[in-house]
Amino acid sequence: MLKMSPFVFLLLHLLTHINLCFPSSNIHLFNTWCKQHGKIYTCEEEKLFRLSVFEDNLAFVTQHNIMKNTSYTLALNDFADLTYQEFKRSHLSPNFTSLNAVQSVRKSPLSPRGSSLVYYVPSLIDWRKKGVVTPVQDEASTCSEYTHHAGDRICSKFKSKGKAVTKDDYTIVPANDEEQLLQAVASQPVHACICANERTFQFYSKGIFTGPCSTTKALDHAVSIVGYDSENGTDYWIVKNSWGTNWGMNGYVHILRNSGNPEGICGINKLPSYRINNNPNPLLQPSSVRVNCDILRYCKAGQTCCCSNRFIICWTWICCKIGYVVCCDGRCCPNGYACDEKTGTCIKDHDTSTATKMLEQSSYWKFRG
Numbered sequence: 001m002l003k004m005s006p007f008v009f010l011l012l013h014l015l016t017h018i019n020l021c022f023p024s025s026n027i028h029l030f031n032t033w034c035k036q037h038g039k040i041y042t043c044e045e046e047k048l049f050r051l052s053v054f055e056d057n058l059a060f061v062t063q064h065n066i067m068k069n070t071s072y073t074l075a076l077n078d079f080a081d082l083t084y085q086e087f088k089r090s091h092l093s094p095n096f097t098s099l100n101a102v103q104s105v106r107k108s109p110l111s112p113r114g115s116s117l118v119y120y121v122p123s124l125i126d127w128r129k130k131g132v133v134t135p136v137q138d139e140a141s142t143c144s145e146y147t148h149h150a151g152d153r154i155c156s157k158f159k160s161k162g163k164a165v166t167k168d169d170y171t172i173v174p175a176n177d178e179e180q181l182l183q184a185v186a187s188q189p190v191h192a193c194i195c196a197n198e199r200t201f202q203f204y205s206k207g208i209f210t211g212p213c214s215t216t217k218a219l220d221h222a223v224s225i226v227g228y229d230s231e232n233g234t235d236y237w238i239v240k241n242s243w244g245t246n247w248g249m250n251g252y253v254h255i256l257r258n259s260g261n262p263e264g265i266c267g268i269n270k271l272p273s274y275r276i277n278n279n280p281n282p283l284l285q286p287s288s289v290r291v292n293c294d295i296l297r298y299c300k301a302g303q304t305c306c307c308s309n310r311f312i313i314c315w316t317w318i319c320c321k322i323g324y325v326v327c328c329d330g331r332c333c334p335n336g337y338a339c340d341e342k343t344g345t346c347i348k349d350h351d352t353s354t355a356t357k358m359l360e361q362s363s364y365w366k367f368r369g
Contacts, residue, residue, distance in 0.1 A: 026054070026055050029058070030050075030051050033054065033080060034081075037078055037080075037246070039081060050081040053080075053081050053082065054081050056083075057076065057079075057080045057081075057199075057203065058076060058080070060074075060203070061074040061075065061076055061203050064200065070207075070210075071207050071208045071209075071234070072204060072205070072206065072208055072209050074200065074203040074204060074205050075203060075205035075206075076203070077203060077205070077246050078243070078244060078246050079091075079202055079203070079243075080203070084202070088197050088220075091243065092196060093220050093221070121182055121183055122186060123230075124227070124228060124230065125185065125227045125228060125229075126226065126227035126229070126238060127188065127189045128226055128227070128238075132188070132189065133224075136240060136241070136244065136250065136251030136252070137242050138242070138243060138244030138245075139242050139243075170273050170275055170276065171184075171273060171274060172271065173272040173273060173274070175269070175270050175271065176262040176263050176269050176270060178258065178262070178264060178269050181225075181272050184272065184274050185225050185227065185228055188274055188275070189226045189227075189240075189274075190225045190272045190273065190274045191222065191223075191224055191273050191274065192223055192224070192225050192239075192268050192273075193219035193220075193221065193222055193223070193267070193270070193271045194221050194255075194266040194267055195214050195218065195219055195220055195221070195266050196213070196220060196221035196266060197213075197214070197220055197221075198211070198213045198214075200212065200213075201213060201266070204247070204248050204253055205248065205249075207254065208231065208234055208236045208254045208255070209253055209254060209255050209256065209266075210256045210259070211256075211265055211266065213265065213266040214266075214267075219267055219271060222242070223239050223241055223242070223268075224239065224240040225238070225239055225268070225272065226238050226240050226252075228257060231254075234256070235256070235257040235258045236254040236255060237254065237255045237268065238252060239252060239253045239254070239268075240252055255268055292305075293314075293317040294314065294317070297317050303319040303321055304319070304320045304327075305317050305319065305320075306318050306320045306330065306331075307327065307330070308330030308331075309330065318330065318331075318332070320332035326346070327339070328344060328345065328346050329341075329345075331344075331346065334346070
């Protein structure tokens with residue numbers, strides 16, 4: 001319960017009686033929200049104060065949602081009776097101000113060998129669908145503790161001297177390198193810290209979050225990047241939060257990717273890291289069995305099928321080795337190249353973040369087009 005001076009208490013008491021005579025037009029909405037979210041207040045004065053906070057937050061949410069050209073909407077979630085300052089104190093960590101302590105624990109360079117990074121970057125991935133992401137929790141996840149898991153929180157805590165206590169090794173993705181981060185997320189969920197001290201993030205409901213949020217202030221909240229995708233040509237990260245399933249999209253937020261800012265929206269590119277398991281996850285390793293191109297032909301383990309002669313169905317296949325991921329008119333293009341469909345040649349891909357293509361195993365009955 002809030003501590004109030006006698007004067008404030010008296011003022012609220014008077015306002016309570018005034019409110020009984022002139023009830024707020026939002027009192028019914030507030031009571032409905034309280035019932036929905038299980039809110040019970042210890043006295044009428046506190047309920048009146050929370051009503052005033054609720055109305056202020058309602059006005060903020062309404063003002064945002066009527067704006068044009070916004071890619072996301074807000075909603076009155078569990079935090080609608082908290083002031084902005086109360087929310088920051090209870091759910092964020094403003095004391096995480098330096099990256100030095102964690103930069104010193106980089107365990108290995110970013111490379112596919114020994115780090116579980118993929119040789120190619122698929123156009124989209126969602127690790128929730130692969131069963132490696134735990135349910136959303138309702139807790140304050142702060143970067144001052146900087147805990148780690150493959151997409152969640154487990155056992156590592158970075159100390160002030162830069163010493164890490166881990167069961168596995170961790171690699172910190174180079175700061176402000178979105179291409180490296182994309183490759184890391186293509187391999188497994190990635191831990192990240194963001195600057196989440198904006199009211200728009202507090203009341204985020206759905207859509208692609210584009211800010212505003214600062215990248216110059218301290219990183220104050222820990223999240224997990226569990227995938228990426230695109231919507232109507234706009235790229236985004238799939239980010240798991242820890243504020244319960246009533247926040248955002250069942251506990252998740254889509255954060256704009258390829259924003260043009262090297263630090264990313266809310267600084268999401270500044271300090272990502274991922275776990276290097278000493279016992280590699282078989283989900284992330286190349287298949288040990290052969291790859292079937294059709295019912296008769298196949299490629300060796302680690303290779304992929306590329307049709308080199310097609311009429312209605314594919315008659316002839318070639319096998320592309322690892323690192324040559326784009327099938328282009330019967331030839332294999334190396335990673336970083338795209339297929340020029342007009343000339344049937346491999347060309348340097350200057351927009352690997354969105355144009356890098358994963359060579360998928362073609363079906364025997366797959367038609368062209």
